[in-house]
Each structure stands twice: as structure tokens, then as C-alpha cells.
Amino acid sequence: MEFDFYWLLLALPVAFLLGWIASRLDLRQLKREDQASPQAYFKGLNLLLNEQQDKAIDAFIEAVQHDPDTSDLHFALGNLFRRRGEYERAIRVHQHLLARADLKREERERAQHALAQDFMKAGLFDRAEEAFKALEGTAFSTDARLALLSLYERSRNWHPAIEVARQLEAAGTGSFTQRTAHLWCEVAHEADARGRSEDAELALQRARESAPQAARPLVMQGQRLVRQGxxxxxxxxxxxxxxxxxxxxxxxxxxxxxxxxxxxxAGNALAKLQNLYLQVPSVDILTALNSLQPDADARRQALMSHISQAPSLSAAQGLIRERLATHVPLEEAEIERLQQALATAAKPLQRYRCAACGFESQHYFWQCPGCQGWDTYPPRRLEDQ
Structure with a gap:
């Protein structure tokens, strides 16, 4: 039986037509599915911008149900749960993403990072530590190390924190010398509390090596020496x-x-403190200086000078204390300086504060200029409350 090419020529257009019709049907179906998901997504986005988070969550859940394979919708939903404080639901969303075998490497790393943040926010520090460590060598490695540093500091796990800070600095993330010095100081503080004096001294040496210009290691070293006499x-x-x-x-x-x-x-220290006070005038340095100054007139003059330059209650209190100790009456100029210091200190307290938003003003308002609330100002100034 011979093959008739006529039927072949007739079948080709028919096959093409059937294929075209089938493809159009598939495209329409796909188009309908694609339209349903973005509509729910944009609806959720609009609700989120209008601060209707409960309705936004419902819209995102609907979007995920229409298109369960879209990872971006899962990320949006998980991050929204985290912002709402619903950490368990956020964890489930991101764990579901990680369980998908078809997830791309970049999205898997993103899901791992989101899951680690969920654990951190939920206070599950052990699980957060493991999740952040799993991001080593990924695009999120720097963010993970910064999060680990914060985690170790919050849990007062100082040695791992020091190691992470070293890694961050070695990776060129920035300078962590000051922060490392503080961490070594915390190690020294704990060692002293446990009676391990040698460990404390070594930790303070490490702190000074990390940041030679840092103040805290010098402060602590001096205080340790004072305790030892x-x-x-x-x-x-x-x-x-x-x-x-x-x-x-x-x-x-x-x-x-x-x-x-x-x-x-005392003599050498007095001279050094006088020079330092000229560079950095402060009440604390002035108080220390006057504790070494044997001349009562010089003490009063130093207090008067400080009050005239920077009126403060502490200096005014010192002047009154000198009057009580020496029984020498205050001169009119000294009393005037005292009045100036008291007026300066009292000025911030001579205000009204809105009970609703905290807006402060010298004048009383029936309607708060900050929050527009009525009768939100208590009719008493701050110094009377």
C-alpha cells in the first residue's frame, strides 16, 4: 500500500491549528493564574502602606495560596509576621521556603538569613547563632557576623564576640579596635569578679594593645591599682x-x-589638674582640684570663675559648701552668680509638657501644637510635678 502524500499535506495544517489552539488555552489559563497572584500581592502592599497590617497579612496569605511557588510572596509574608512580632509564624514561613528543593541558591541564602533574624527577634539565641553561622561564605556573611557580634554581646559571651570582631576587621568591614577594647575590658571585669587577678591584668593589656588611645582600659587599670593600695x-x-x-x-x-x-x-597633682582644667573645664575636675587646694580664697575664686563661665548647680553647691565650711559671708557678686546659676538650671523645668506626646513649651496651650490634642497639658510646670 502506497503512502499518499496528499493526506500528509492535509494533516500538517490541521496539526498546526490544533497546537495553536492548545497553546492559546494554556496561555489564557497561565495569564489568569498570574493575574490572580499580583492582584492579591498589590492589595496586600496597599494595605501595608495604609498601616492595616492584619488585612495585609490576609491578602498575602491569599496570594501565597494562589501561587505557592512564588518565593517573593513568602518573603513578604514572613517579614510582615516578624514586624508584627509573630515570630513563630515567621519562622514557619521561612522554614517552609528552606524545605523547598527547587529553591535557587540566592533565595535559599536569603531565606536562611531571614530565619536567623526570626530566631534572633524571638530570643532563641542558640538557634539564631547556628542559623547565622550557616551563612558563612555567602552574600550575607558580613550581615551574619555583625548579627553574631550583637548576639554575643547581648549574651555577654565576650571571647566569641572578640573573635567575630577580629574577623570583621580582617574582612575590611571597618575598624573594630575600640569595640574590641571594650570587650577585653568586660573580660577583665568578669575575671576580677571571680578573683582571677592575672587574667584581668592580661585582658586589660590586650585592650590597650587593641586600642592604645582608648580611655576605658586606662581607667580600669588605675582603679585596680588603687584597690591594691x-x-x-x-x-x-x-x-x-x-x-x-x-x-x-x-x-x-x-x-x-x-x-x-x-x-x-598632692602638690604635683594640683598643678596638673589646674593645667587640665584650663584645657577641659568641668565641674568634676574643679571639684578634684579644690579638694587639693589648701587656700580657701583660691577655692572660692575658682568656683566663682566657673559659675561665671558655665553656670551650674554643682558649682553653686560647692560655693555654698565653702561658705558653710569657712563661715565667711558670701559677697554680693557671689550671690549674684549663685542666682544666675539657679536661673539657668531652673529654666528647663519652667515648662509645660503635653501628657500625650511630650511636647514642651514655655507657654500653656489648650490645644497641643505637637499632637493637636485638647486639654493634654497638665496645668502645672515640670518643676511642680
Missing amino acids: RHAEALKIWDDLMVMQPQAFSLIASDYARSAQACGE
Whole structure:
């Protein structure tokens, strides 16, 4: 039986037509499915922008049901759950994403990062640590290390925190020398609390090596020496602090003066504090300086000078204390300076504060200029409350 080419020529157009019709039907079906998902997605987005988070969640869930394979919808839903504080639901969404075998590597890393954030927010630090460590070598490795550093600091796990800070600096993320110095200081503080003096000293040395200009290691070294009765050595450490970090010296100015008196260096310490006060005038340094100053007139003059330049209650209190100690009446100029200091200190308290939004004003308002609320100002100034 011979093959008839006529039927072949007739079948080809028919097959083409049937294929075209089938493809159109598939395209329409696909188009309908694609339209359903974006509509729900944009509806959720609109609700989210209008701060209707409950309705937005419902819209995103609907979108996920229409297109369960779309990872972006899962990410949007999971992140929304996290923002709402529904961490368990966020964890389930991101775990579901990670369980998918067809997920691309970039999206899998993104889901891992989102899951780690869920654990962190939920306070599941052990699981968060594991999840962040799993991101090593990925595009999220820097973010993961920063999160781990914060996690270790919150859990007071100082040695792993120091290692992560070292890795971040080695990777060129930025300078972590100051932060590392603080971490070593925390190690020293815990070692001292446990009676491990040698470990504490070593940790403080590491802190100074990490950030030679940092103030805290010098402050702590001096304080440790004072507790051991080694006041002269403490003064040498704090002399370095005075040169390198004069702004921070006020933190231990009174300790410095007491140590100077304890080891017979009051005269030298007084001269150094006077020079420092000229560079960095502060009440703490002035108080330490006057504790070493034997001349009552010089003490009062120093207090008067400070009040005239920077009116403060602490300096005013010091002037009154000098009056009570020496029984020498205050002069009119001194009383005027005291009045100026009190007026400056009282000014921030002579305000009204809105109970609804905290807006403060010198004048009383029936309607708050900040939140537009009525009768939200208590009719009493801050100093009367």
C-alpha cells in the first residue's frame, strides 16, 4: 500500500491549528493564574502602606495560596509576621521556603538569613547563632557576623564576640579596635569578679594593645591599682589618660585627687589638674582640684570663675559648701552668680509638657501644637510635678 502524500499535506495544517489552539488555552489559563497572584500581592502592599497590617497579612496569605511557588510572596509574608512580632509564624514561613528543593541558591541564602533574624527577634539565641553561622561564605556573611557580634554581646559571651570582631576587621568591614577594647575590658571585669587577678591584668593589656588611645582600659587599670593600695602606680596610669583622653579624665578626677593625697603627691597633682582644667573645664575636675587646694580664697575664686563661665548647680553647691565650711559671708557678686546659676538650671523645668506626646513649651496651650490634642497639658510646670 502506497503512502499518499496528499493526506500528509492535509494533516500538517490541521496539526498546526490544533497546537495553536492548545497553546492559546494554556496561555489564557497561565495569564489568569498570574493575574490572580499580583492582584492579591498589590492589595496586600496597599494595605501595608495604609498601616492595616492584619488585612495585609490576609491578602498575602491569599496570594501565597494562589501561587505557592512564588518565593517573593513568602518573603513578604514572613517579614510582615516578624514586624508584627509573630515570630513563630515567621519562622514557619521561612522554614517552609528552606524545605523547598527547587529553591535557587540566592533565595535559599536569603531565606536562611531571614530565619536567623526570626530566631534572633524571638530570643532563641542558640538557634539564631547556628542559623547565622550557616551563612558563612555567602552574600550575607558580613550581615551574619555583625548579627553574631550583637548576639554575643547581648549574651555577654565576650571571647566569641572578640573573635567575630577580629574577623570583621580582617574582612575590611571597618575598624573594630575600640569595640574590641571594650570587650577585653568586660573580660577583665568578669575575671576580677571571680578573683582571677592575672587574667584581668592580661585582658586589660590586650585592650590597650587593641586600642592604645582608648580611655576605658586606662581607667580600669588605675582603679585596680588603687584597690591594691598602689596609688603612685595608679597616678602614672592616669597621667597617661590625662594626656591621651583629657575629656574622659573627669570620670576619675576625684579618684586621682584621693590617690595623690594617699601617696604624698598632692602638690604635683594640683598643678596638673589646674593645667587640665584650663584645657577641659568641668565641674568634676574643679571639684578634684579644690579638694587639693589648701587656700580657701583660691577655692572660692575658682568656683566663682566657673559659675561665671558655665553656670551650674554643682558649682553653686560647692560655693555654698565653702561658705558653710569657712563661715565667711558670701559677697554680693557671689550671690549674684549663685542666682544666675539657679536661673539657668531652673529654666528647663519652667515648662509645660503635653501628657500625650511630650511636647514642651514655655507657654500653656489648650490645644497641643505637637499632637493637636485638647486639654493634654497638665496645668502645672515640670518643676511642680
